[in-house]
Amino acid sequence: MESGSKQRRRQHHFVLVHGACHGAWCWYKVGTLLSSAGHRVTALDMAACGASPGRAEEVPSFEEYSRPLLAAVAGLPPDEKAVLVGHSFGGLNLALAMERYPDRVAVAVFVAAAMPAAGKPMAFVLEQVWQQEHPADRYMDCKFETGGDPQHPVETFRLVPQYLKQRLYQLSPPEDLTLAVAMVRPSQRFQDDATMKGDVLTAERYGAVRRVCVVAEDDATVPAAFQRRMASWNPGTEVMGLQGADHMAMLSKPRELSELLMEIADKYII
Template identity: 85%
Template structure:
């Protein structure tokens, strides 16, 4: 299918990062829709406008189910362009492994990109080896609840963290929106799917992927770290972008 300008029309499926929701894609979704593309911006489980609480989501697969449902439900002749930011890259990876024939390309925008044959928690292990400032998470709120043998850990970004690490180059109204909308979320570090070698070269590794490096990123995922993740995934197209005025 083509847009009114004669260019090919695509179906973009947008996946947010930790503590965020579909709302954070409002500018991107508007631009893509205006260009004639179909856009589906998703709320992962207990995120954005999705009901429920983060600690009630039993697994990473349940967290990612909104994406898995959309991709698995595509018409037989349709492939989607998956776009994930930050933690959303791990949900992309799971969808790519499950439904490689339904994905035209996966775009990792300053996002976690695990390597085939490695558990998804390897991204966090590599990140822990990166040099980080002492006040890495600043005023973020961490809460541990549930069974001490199987604790549930959540994080909620604090106002200063949002202002100085995530939205420092964005218009002030975007920061105001984020402060009103962010919710506690989870990394599922002890989840079985996150810790097993579920990503295969034959399925996950066979899907075309693009790594969009945010050169001005001052959050946990530095530009250098983003490039190192891409280097562990042969064939990844790497594109560098500035984020000023986003």
């Protein structure tokens, strides 16, 4: 017990990345628990998400959408490596940061997240994820709109209350669903983006970063079995299950997820 207690007192830097249409706000429980345990926490808003200014259709590329994370990792002190934690669509942001800065990442944690495979473009895993969703009413009544430059229209989508309630937050406290309904913003899917379709993640960089897949066992959006399948595309990935977690594991099981994150950091950071 004493040894474990000493390990837990080690301080780590957790960088938290949200999923589509969400923002840094969705980490408020986990961020508080990690900070209270003595760790440094950076919860980021991707471009045009959360409290970030601008509109989704104004974000020109997936790289620009990911810029807040890329800048945060590039700006780490020379002797520091961060624990990157990505949720849902945020797994793709993690993958890009891992490919660009593999030496700055101690371990990457994918929480109910898209986990691309080395040797393939990121668009591949995104297409696979979409195929897992209910085909008959895949997006229910989520709002899809086209805007921006008429010469180069951009499609955005917004998650509506019923979809949030049934697919993402079905096990989360009702007040967190209320928060989400008030806070979610439109987002792009970037399915035709050059970085998504053209850039192949390499085994030498992306594939060399240690990673953990945290499976939300009661996810109604991305089935637990498919979360494990994505992990199997990446040899050496450690898989941990989180029982009773819906897609928003940081809200339905915040304490359990925080404990897992600290356990992972203690294990992978020497």
